Amino acid sequence: MQVVAGVDLGGTAINYTFLNAREEFLIDALCEHPARSKEGPEMCLAQIANGLEIAAQRAGIRPADIAVIGLDTPGPASATGVFSARGSTNFVHPDWSGFDIRGHVANKLARPVIYLNDGNAAALWGHFVLFGAQNGATSISAIVGTGLGGGVIIHDSVVDGRRGFGGELGHVLIPYQSIRGMRELQPLCNCGRAGDLESLCSLTAIERCLLPFFLPLHPGHQLAQSADHRQAAKLVRGLAENGDPMCREIFRVQAHALGLFFDAMINTFDPDALLIGGGALETTPEFQRWFVEEIRAGMPIQREEQAGIPIHVMPNGDTASARGAAIEALKFARANALV
Numbered sequence: 001m002q003v004v005a006g007v008d009l010g011g012t013a014i015n016y017t018f019l020n021a022r023e024e025f026l027i028d029a030l031c032e033h034p035a036r037s038k039e040g041p042e043m044c045l046a047q048i049a050n051g052l053e054i055a056a057q058r059a060g061i062r063p064a065d066i067a068v069i070g071l072d073t074p075g076p077a078s079a080t081g082v083f084s085a086r087g088s089t090n091f092v093h094p095d096w097s098g099f100d101i102r103g104h105v106a107n108k109l110a111r112p113v114i115y116l117n118d119g120n121a122a123a124l125w126g127h128f129v130l131f132g133a134q135n136g137a138t139s140i141s142a143i144v145g146t147g148l149g150g151g152v153i154i155h156d157s158v159v160d161g162r163r164g165f166g167g168e169l170g171h172v173l174i175p176y177q178s179i180r181g182m183r184e185l186q187p188l189c190n191c192g193r194a195g196d197l198e199s200l201c202s203l204t205a206i207e208r209c210l211l212p213f214f215l216p217l218h219p220g221h222q223l224a225q226s227a228d229h230r231q232a233a234k235l236v237r238g239l240a241e242n243g244d245p246m247c248r249e250i251f252r253v254q255a256h257a258l259g260l261f262f263d264a265m266i267n268t269f270d271p272d273a274l275l276i277g278g279g280a281l282e283t284t285p286e287f288q289r290w291f292v293e294e295i296r297a298g299m300p301i302q303r304e305e306q307a308g309i310p311i312h313v314m315p316n317g318d319t320a321s322a323r324g325a326a327i328e329a330l331k332f333a334r335a336n337a338l339v
């Protein structure tokens, strides 16, 4: 039987999965290989090809069974998978600048390759878990990691935009001054904006904005001893889980920022569901429940019909993007009668 592949190319790892026409994934767990993207595109293309063969063996399929490949990477890249000529934090070798990753993978593997950015791919996976591939539903996903990614899925289709910047949810401005006690906050993002979602809700936000704001208010806090905010930021979630009041407050601010963001999405798209995922949510069910309740608490008053829109935590964080890329590949394969 013909299948499609999902290949998630990150800065440090490549993750693979396969999906058949019955919408069954053929690899349950993470199937990951290190990515040598620092050595440039040629090395990485060879690695993608080798890794795909190993993954196919593991899934018990022949390489010839793979009809279409879905590929995702972190951006910035165009909607057709050409990396920005201005470079990217994940692909630092100079040869990556302006590199057509989709076209080169298609040539190398002699198959159709469709492209998504990793946030949009993860959003598509979250959508699929809730609704399947052909339900006609609409969902918005926010992925809270080092930065903030995600995606908008309308009637099962990813909104990738004309230039590939659709679903760049991290750079949507948030009226954060309305979050209790945050009037004096100065949230600056790498993109140059002040007060966008990523500057308020991400590991980078904890490091650059929230710890510098909260630590002076809690001079005796254990994290105040550390001069290195980057290291301290990684400890905040664990402390919050254990009930540390300052760290809970940091997660409350992030949740309320998400609440304001989702409220804007609810009024823009009237979605069937909202999803959250990423490293920040890889935590206990109790903490996830508390965080979702805080997101809800951070939303302005809504119409009764709007207040019932569910907020879900995305499952299988590590494999989300590869699976989303495979789902997009299956869509293409179906439309072109390849599976």
Ligand SMILES: [Zn+2]
Pocket: 170, 171, 189, 190, 191, 192, 193, 196, 198, 199
């Ligand atoms: Zn930004």
